[in-house]
C-alpha cells in the first residue's frame with residue numbers, strides 16, 4: 277500500500293453551490309474521506325480558493341508544500357486538488373521545479389462537490405491511483421481528469437464545461453475500467469530552482485494579437501515595469517503593424533519578450549515576414565515553442581524572479597521554451 281499526500285487548494289472539486297455562485301468550501305480531509313482506501317493518505321489544506329483568484333504567492337506555497345511532501349520518505353506520491361481554470365499554470369510551474377521521481381498528480385472537477393453527479397470523487401480516486409503507480413515515477417507533474425492523464429507541459433483547458441476539459445499535453449496514461457494504462461513518458465527538462473519570495477511579485481503580462489491590434493498595450497506593459505511580456509501572436513506567431521519595432525524597444529529596455537501563438541496547437545514557427553514571426557524574432561522575441569501563453573508566462577515569472585543576469589535569464593527562457601532541451 278502506497279502513502280499519498282493530498283494537498284487541497286480549492287476549486288470546483290471543493291465547491292458548494294450558493295445563491296452567489298459556487299465557491300470553494302470543502303477542506304482536504306472532507307474531500308479525501310470518500311476514497312476507497314486502497315492507499316493510505318495524509319491530507320493537508322494549502323489554500324482554499326477558486327483557481328481564478330489564486331496569486332503567484334499561493335502558487336509558491338503550493339510548490340513548497342509539494343516539495344516538502346516529496347522530500348518526506350514516508351510519501352510515495354502527491355495529489356494536488358485545484359480549480360481547473362488555472363490548473364495548467366500551477367501544474368506547469370510545479371513541473372518546471374519538480375526534482376524527484378515521485379509522481380505529482382493534479383486533479384479537480386467540473387461539477388461542484390454538492391452536485392448529484394459530482395465528478396470530483398472519481399477524479400480524486402484516479403489521481404491517487406496515478407500518484408501511487410510505480411509506472412508513473414519519473415514522469416514529472418501530471419494532470420489527471422476524467423480518466424485521462426496528461427503531462428503538465430503543453431496541457432491547456434480547452435473547453436469551459438466538458439467533463440474532460442484538458443488537452444494539448446503528452447497523453448501519458450488513461451484508465452480503462454479502473455486499470456491504468458501508460459502510453460507515453462514525457463521528456464523532462466533539468467529542474468529549475470524553487471520559486472523564492474520575489475516570484476510573488478513577478479509581473480509578466482500576456483498581450484494577445486487579433487486582426488488590427490495595435491502595439492499600444494504591449495508598449496504600455498513594458499513602460500509600466502513588466503518583468504517580461506508574452507506576445508500571443510496570430511497563427512504561427514505573427515503580429516500586425518508596429519509590433520516588431522515595439523518588441524525591439526522592449527528588448528533594448530531589458531524586458532524579455534516571449535513569442536507564443538493564440539492558436540491552441542502547433543506551436544510557434546517563425547515563417548512570415550512583414551511583421552510576422554521572422555521579424556519579431558529578429559527584433560529579439562524568444563520563440564515560445566509549443567508553450568501556450570499562460571505557461572510561457574509562468575516560465576518567465578519564475579526565471580525573471582531568480583537571481584540571475586539578463587543574459588542568463590534570456591538563455592534560460594530560450595532553453596525552457598524549447599521542448600526537451
Ligand SMILES: NC(=O)C[C@H](N)C(=O)O
Nearest residue numbers: 287288326327359360361
Ligand atoms: N472547474 C473549476 O474548478 C473551475 C473553477 N472556476 C476554478 O478554477 O476554481
